[in-house]
Amino acid sequence: MRIAVYPGSFDPITIGHLDILRRALSIFDKVIVLIAINPKKKNVFSVEERIKIIQEATKDLSGVEVDSTDGLTVNYAKKAGAVALIRGLRAVTDFEYEFQLSAANTFADSSIETVFFMSRKETTFISSSTINELYEGAIDISPLVPTAVLEAYKRKKK
Numbered sequence: 001m002r003i004a005v006y007p008g009s010f011d012p013i014t015i016g017h018l019d020i021l022r023r024a025l026s027i028f029d030k031v032i033v034l035i036a037i038n039p040k041k042k043n044v045f046s047v048e049e050r051i052k053i054i055q056e057a058t059k060d061l062s063g064v065e066v067d068s069t070d071g072l073t074v075n076y077a078k079k080a081g082a083v084a085l086i087r088g089l090r091a092v093t094d095f096e097y098e099f100q101l102s103a104a105n106t107f108a109d110s111s112i113e114t115v116f117f118m119s120r121k122e123t124t125f126i127s128s129s130t131i132n133e134l135y136e137g138a139i140d141i142s143p144l145v146p147t148a149v150l151e152a153y154k155r156k157k158k
Contacts, residue, residue: 004028005077006086011043012149016123020088035068056148074105090119
C-alpha cells in the first residue's frame with residue numbers, strides 16, 4: 001500500500017485542497033490529511049473542529065484518513081509508513097518556501113519524497129487565510145469551500 005501524507009493547517013479546507021487530495025488519491029492508495037499544529041498561529045477553527053470538517057468534506061472519498069500532529073511532519077510520515085508528502089503550489093511565491101521545506105524534510109529523512117501538485121488556475125488565489133478574510137467581509141465563499149466549512153462558520157457565529 002502506497003501511503004502519502006498531505007500536511008497543512010487546513011483552517012479551513014478549501015476546494016483547492018480537495019482538488020489536490022483527489023489528484024493525490026489517483027496516485028496513492030491512502031492519503032492522510034494531516035493537520036499540522038502550530039501553536040504560534042491563530043486559528044479560526046480548533047484542531048477538533050478541523051478534523052470533523054475534513055472528515056465530513058471527504059466522506060465520499062475512499063482512502064482518506066484525517067489526523068493531527070504537533071511534531072515534525074516528516075517524523076509523522078515515517079511512523080505512518082508513508083512514502084511521500086503531498087504539497088500544493090499555487091504560485092511562484094509558494095515555490096521558494098516549499099523548496100526549502102522539501103530540502104529540510106529530505107535532510108531529515110531521504111526515504112520520504114515530496115510530491116508537488118500545481119493548483120489549477122481557477123484555484124490559485126484560494127488560501128485558507130483568504131477564505132477567512134472573505135468570510136469576515138461578508139463575501140459569499142460557498143463556491144470556494146465544501147459545505148462542511150460553511151456549516152462550521154455558521155456554528156461559530158452562534
